[in-house]
């Protein structure tokens with residue numbers, strides 16, 4: 001079906017053409033649902049091009065929304081998913097001693113690297129090509145246009161004074177979500193204690209060959225490699241610099257970050273980062289030196305607090321004169337509702353999985369609208385409740401596992417912290433044993449096979 005000629009009494013507007021919004025828009029277009037996306041940035045903007053890792057939830061999102069051809073084109077941008085265990089995180093103390101090694105966990109989820117900017121463009125371009133995406137259109141506010149029946153519309157206003165109307169407004173506008181605020185949830189806040197520093201650069205062969213062998217151990221797949229001198233040299237020869245990059249992130253207590261560091265020279269910023277880890281291991285310092293000179297992204301991370309299942313009813317009763325508050329025609333997805341800290345690498349994965357739950361519910365509403373000419377508010381309310389009943393517990397489990405609103409939930413320099421990591425390592429041993437034992441008797445694979453990973 002040509003999406004431009006589609007006439008439906010049911011229209012969806014999505015704010016934000018990030019990973020969540022652009023992915024869902026593809027699914028809606030594929031299903032012939034009238035959708036329009038508004039994105040504040042320009043087309044092909046090169047912002048936020050850091051590497052993220054996708055695991056099963058994101059792949060399920062891609063499968064549910066993309067055509068097989070589009071999925072295959074996206075998969076081509078995946079980095080190699082070799083040596084799954086080599087990509088699992090290891091927790092090290094600042095002297096580089098190993099605290100916990102998740103690569104030993106037999107059921108650790110498989111994942112692939114991809115540049116976030118490339119993925120975003122691969123998802124948003126087809127939406128743009130279909131005439132369903134306007135760039136440089138910044139959402140300002142929405143209002144409920146009541147017509148005395150339950151078939152009211154949502155009118156959406158943009159920075160240039162223009163507007164558009166829809167039956168369902170979806171806020172996929174990231175961790176600074178205006179939609180979240182205006183629907184009365186207002187659940188995303190800056191974390192109080194830390195400022196985050198992050199930088200990424202290419203890792204050309206010359207730089208790679210000079211890296212300490214201990215750091216090379218942390219490269220994907222390299223655990224299976226020979227770590228003798230000859231083995232390392234062989235690894236260097238097999239190294240593909242076009243697929244390689246290195247990223248450093250450091251979270252610093254707010255009170256020691258100099259005022260105005262965001263606007264300081266890049267050299268001054270890097271000197272500060274180096275100073276912060278002056279007493280850490282030489283390997284940590286070497287990692288910083290490998291990236292020194294790259295532009296530093298300095299920001300205050302934001303985290304969402306978990307809404308209750310009845311948050312819409314609660315905000316409505318708290319603020320009776322505001323028809324927008326808790327309105328069932330306004331839905332939220334991705335970081336706009338469950339912004340989380342990055343350490344567990346689950347933000348994009350959970351954001352993309354939201355589309356898996358949302359898409360069939362929107363299809364059902366569209367079917368009703370097509371057969372009856374409209375869709376009642378009570379059906380819309382039921383649908384958003386069904387979506388949130390799945391989305392809230394799933395995604396907020398990861399908000400919690402990512403540290404909640406604290407980057408340093410356990411300080412490994414303290415006795416309490418050391419004890420915690422000793423117990424965590426022992427617990428991991430027991431879990432590993434249990435998985436092996438279970439595997440012998442059931443013969444079940446420990447982690448689901450993901451065909452998209454082997455074709456990347």
Ligand SMILES: Cc1cc2nc3c(=O)[nH]c(=O)nc-3n(C[C@H](O)[C@H](O)[C@H](O)COP(=O)(O)OP(=O)(O)OC[C@H]3O[C@@H](n4cnc5c(N)ncnc54)[C@H](O)[C@@H]3O)c2cc1C
Nearest residue numbers: 016018019020040052053139173174334335345347348349
């Ligand atoms: C350093 C770092 C590493 C990370 N690594 C991983 C990882 O390995 N794995 C993982 O799963 N996740 C990772 N994440 C998290 C992941 O990047 C986010 O969770 C994900 O991008 C959220 O997708 P989204 O679509 O909800 O929001 P976004 O991708 O932020 O998209 C929101 C979109 O809305 C647009 N927008 C905002 N306001 C407006 C407005 N008023 N009008 C119009 N448009 C608007 C924005 O321009 C943007 O395009 C990482 C994050 C960081 C910071």
